[in-house]
Amino acid sequence: MLTRNRFALAAGAIVATLLLSACASETGATDYPLTAYSLANGTDTEQVGDLSEIVNQDVELSPPDPCDEFIEYVLQNPANPQLPFLEDFDVYPSIDTCLQVLQVEHGLFMGMDLASLPYSLRAYNLGFNRDYPSSMELNGNITVINKRNRIIPSDYSPIDLVEVPGGSLVSERIFADLMEMLAAAESDGVPMRVVSGYRSYQRQRVVHANAIQRLGIPEALRWSARQGHSEHQTGLAVDLFPAIGNHSCQAFNCFAATPHATWLGEHATRFGFIVRYFDGSEPITGFAYEPWHLRWIGQAAVDSMRATGYYTLEEFFGLEPAPEYLD
Numbered sequence: 001m002l003t004r005n006r007f008a009l010a011a012g013a014i015v016a017t018l019l020l021s022a023c024a025s026e027t028g029a030t031d032y033p034l035t036a037y038s039l040a041n042g043t044d045t046e047q048v049g050d051l052s053e054i055v056n057q058d059v060e061l062s063p064p065d066p067c068d069e070f071i072e073y074v075l076q077n078p079a080n081p082q083l084p085f086l087e088d089f090d091v092y093p094s095i096d097t098c099l100q101v102l103q104v105e106h107g108l109f110m111g112m113d114l115a116s117l118p119y120s121l122r123a124y125n126l127g128f129n130r131d132y133p134s135s136m137e138l139n140g141n142i143t144v145i146n147k148r149n150r151i152i153p154s155d156y157s158p159i160d161l162v163e164v165p166g167g168s169l170v171s172e173r174i175f176a177d178l179m180e181m182l183a184a185a186e187s188d189g190v191p192m193r194v195v196s197g198y199r200s201y202q203r204q205r206v207v208h209a210n211a212i213q214r215l216g217i218p219e220a221l222r223w224s225a226r227q228g229h230s231e232h233q234t235g236l237a238v239d240l241f242p243a244i245g246n247h248s249c250q251a252f253n254c255f256a257a258t259p260h261a262t263w264l265g266e267h268a269t270r271f272g273f274i275v276r277y278f279d280g281s282e283p284i285t286g287f288a289y290e291p292w293h294l295r296w297i298g299q300a301a302v303d304s305m306r307a308t309g310y311y312t313l314e315e316f317f318g319l320e321p322a323p324e325y326l327d
Contacts, residue, residue, distance in 0.1 A: 067098035146322035158235035168197035171235030181271035191243035
């Protein structure tokens with residue numbers, strides 16, 4: 001671990017480098033850059049001249065280990081294994097290495113993968129704000145909308161809406177990935193179309209009312225979100241059906257049995273999407289299995305979720321399950 005003295009040495013070497021560079025630019029004495037590393041390690045000292053005398057040649061200067069500061073903090077705060085994960089710690093994607101050091105050298109977190117704990121370092125490094133999980137302004141593409149978390153602000157409407165083939169609107173943020181995914185699906189023999197994209201607050205009110213009329217309240221609450229609680233309002237969610245003429249299924253109740261649903265389950269993550277309400281997730285997400293409903297969170301977030309083994313945003317970000325509405 002770099003000590004305070006070694007940081008001072010590094011700073012001194014950098015100052016020396018700057019002085020040398022200034023001199024070189026006036027005299028033309030050297031025609032290549034000298035780094036703090038080369039000064040501290042005694043390389044090129046014949047070109048450095050008298051300046052080399054101010055550097056301790058016996059001390060190697062190396063970049064700080066990304067784990068050092070984090071491990072020091074953990075050791076000073078052993079009673080809180082989840083930690084606040086301060087912004088100063090930039091250990092991703094080295095978290096597994098850091099954990100190994102803590103386990104092997106210090107006997108902490110034995111048998112535990114810290115990265116898989118709720119609100120893991122991987123999640124933190126995405127910039128997620130747990131205090132306001134449903135704020136589009138704070139969380140953007142990783143905003144969590146569910147029965148416990150109403151979209152903020154309630155009248156949110158994306159300013160970057162674009163039209164996709166078929167007439168639905170989506171946020172421009174997802175357009176390229178969506179088009180690439182649809183092209184890949186068609187290439188694999190399972191062409192699909194977008195049947196629903198962005199819905200306004202008022203439009204979702206109508207959709208939910210229709211679901212209640214058609215299904216009754218108990219079932220409607222499983223399959224349709226109330227206004228303000230729908231991911232479609234973010235512009236980051238789409239519902240997909242097989243392309244017309246490609247498959248006889250053109251309804252929600254038969255989609256799960258199609259090869260299109262299987263393809264989405266296997267390949268959607270390649271394009272920054274997740275099947276938001278997968279089979280068995282209802283106690284956590286609050287909604288029944290919807291293999292047609294995809295939510296774009298971006299590739300960085302998808303990769304982080306897959307690395308931790310979580311499949312719901314609620315679990316990944318350490319949020320409470322949302323099986324029922326609070327209001």
